[in-house]
Amino acid sequence: MDKNEKLAGLAFLLLLGGLGLASLFIVLFAELAEEVMDQEVSLFDDFIINGIQAISSTTMDTIMFVFTEMGSVWFLTLSSIIILLVLGVKMKDKWGVLFFIIAVGGGSLLTLLLKNLYLRDRPSINEEIDAIGYSFPSGHSMGSLIFYGFVIYLVIRTHQRPWIQWTVVTVLSLLIITIGTSRIYLGAHFPSDVLAGYIAGLIWLMLNLIALEWIQWHSKSPVPAVHALRQLLGPLYKKLLTKVPFFSK
Known part of the structure; x- marks a missing residue:
């Protein structure tokens, strides 16, 4: 097996x-949704809510409002328009543009679909912080994970300097967590809504990035995917057969 075939197989x-x-x-999302519908997450929600409310103050109200707006x-x-301009104009990455639109736009539609599927009421209604409609899963949590997660992927994918990568990953990861926390603090969502939003967002983001990587790799690799996998696993399969008594007879 040559180097290209080995790399293609591993990819x-x-x-x-x-x-x-x-x-x-x-x-995991399906299990959590079932627990929510059966109202078996109240202890989890109450514990998190009480812990977050313990740090409430006028200053914290302002801070959390700023984060929830992000x-x-x-x-x-x-922010998506800016990212699209960078991808399309500066980087000329047509596949990046397409899958960014699918990830962010499709994620918004998926959020609406899930909300109208589970029909969970919010802890409170407040139009000033976009706390209207149904609660499960949290749209802020799901949307921020998809958007900022895609930005993290782009920074890593473009091979920026290590300190830049670590800084971006750390800052944006903390931002995603804080946005979800702000929704609980401001009474817009239950903690289980936020957790579900993170899980659903991660699923959707992973599927889009897998598809994007597949297309980019397939368009550049001179080795067909199935052939590469066969070449990679073939020797392992033959070695396994010789070690198993039943097959070696």
Whole structure:
């Protein structure tokens, strides 16, 4: 097996592994949704809410309002336009543009679909913080994970300097967590809504990035995917057969 075939085979295995991981998160989301519908998460929700409310203050109200706006529709839409300009004009990455639109736009539609599927009422209604409509899953949490997660992917994918990568990953990861926390603090969502938003957002983001990586790799690799996988696993399969008594007879 030459180097190209080996690399192609490993890339294909990574893609399969990503699909497997996404499947596990789908199961996790389904289990959480079932617990929510059966009203079996009240202890979890109450514990988190009480802990967050313990740090409430006028200053904290302002801080949390700022963070919740960073996950709002208007802010993510404006930020998405900037990312699209960078991808399309500066980087000329047509596939990046397409899958960014699918990830962010499709994520918004998926959020609406899930909300109208589970029909969970909010802890409180407040139009000033976009706390209207149904509660499960949290749209701010899901949207921020998809958007900022995609930005993290772009920074890593473009091979920026290590300190830049670590800074972006750390800052945006903390931002995603804080946005979700702000929704609980401001009374817009239950903690289980936020957790569900993170899980659903992660699933959707992973599927889009897997598809994007697959297309980019497939368009550049001179080795067909199935052939690469066969070449990679063939020697392992033959070795396994010689070690298992039943097959070696």
